[in-house]
Amino acid sequence: MLKIYNTLARDKQVFKPIEANKVRMYVCGMTVYDYCHLGHARVMVVFDMVYRWLKSAGYDVTYVRNITDIDDKIIKRAAENNESIHTLTQRFIDAMHEDADALGVQRPDHEPRATQFIPQMLQMVEQLEQNGLAYKAADGDVNYAVRKFEGYGKLSGKSLEDLRAGERVEVASEKNDPLDFVLWKHAKEGEAEEVKWDSKWGKGRPGWHLECSAMGTELLGKQFDIHGGGADLQFPHHENEIAQSEGAHGCQYVNYWMHNGFIRVDNEKMSKSLGNFFTIREVLKKYDAEVVRFFILRAHYRSPLNYSDAHLDDAKGALTRLYTALKSAPADVGGVDWNEVHAQRFKAAMDDDFNTPEAVAVLFDLANEVNRSQSTEAAMQLKALAGVLGLLQRDAQTFLQGGSVPEGLDDAAINAQIEARIAAKKAKDYAAADRIRKELLEEGVILEDSAQGTTWRRA
């Protein structure tokens, strides 16, 4: 029985899908004006894990992760680069897919782009206007009248009074209430034609919050099961989505809200604005993508996760132990035997709000079992179980010999040295054998002797 921590209830709740055996979930994706950083990697990997676990549990899952391809920052960046927003966003969408693929993130069932759902967005604004929740301001923007929506703040736990009390310095605004947010931004002079769409309120473009409500509704319906995103989206983004969708449709929007914790650097949130971010591709130059995925999954998705080379090194060492246990595992291991004791512990952990640290601990216990018993069944079970998390699916030797920086000596050179060392050992010339081993070690190659012969891996 799966339990999910629902931000709306601030508690773990038993998961009950709207439609038996079907799950419809939506995750806020990227605004594509730059390369993805590690924080984006965490969202992608975490919800990929959720997606995989739901499917593994037998659900028919429809997973939507949107792409914001129209937004102030995109317009600004495109102007700076003197290129069209389409060229800009397409480039970063491609880059995002490369990063996601590297991290073993499965493609969502739908990746809607905001610019392809403008009619649905306008329709929603119209509905909100009819329901008395939207108004056109003097500056031409169409805003959402927050105070007219009962229940505003139910997700973030903020009341309108609290929000007003905590208000920051507000720029001069045409809003009826400073907390109102924009549904439709009027077009400004000098803006490219490609960022303007016609509407009954005049030319303009959609507000960010509106995009997700409209795309979610279009692809998943007025009410769906799970909505995810980073913890920073809880307010105002998700709060506003609720106001829009429930205000327009009059029914509950989402049943379970999930929010992942941040990646931190030196104990501070990694973000564009703080400038302390590392892009995924930057990190992948130094660390194997599976190490990064493992690093993310060995922490609970709601906990903060500090990024540093030391922690990545630690994750690499741990993953190496798991792969070492799989050295003689067959390539094709088949499915998981869910009746086996480790699998049951694994399932219990995953069903408890996706407790991947606990699930990973089970993997280590199973690795110990594999090493002790040399059982092929145990090895197959380990690989199959890890596969549920999108881990350990490569050939163990490939992983172990790949190393973080696949450069230096090539395989042939290493094997030649190993042969030379075997000859030296046969001749009882241990000084020569040790010298070869030491030289290889200096090249980052670690030798391991066993009854079956000598194998090597990269440090």
Added chain:
RNA sequence: GGCGCGAUAGCAAAGCGGUUAUGCACCGGAUUGCAAAUCCGUAGAGCCCAGUUCGACUCUGGGUCGCGCCUCCA
């Protein structure tokens, strides 16, 4: 200022009202020509102060500290 989250061994990170989390590092042993890998074993924890309880790292209250949101942010 308002709202929320967290504090676990050297580092990272979970569960649990009483019985080994787990990984890395450390110590002892097995194995090895010596290593590495592996196995066996030891050691090491729960921010502070109260309370509840036969018993609290785990529950309650109060502190302290850290982080996040209240503006675009995954």
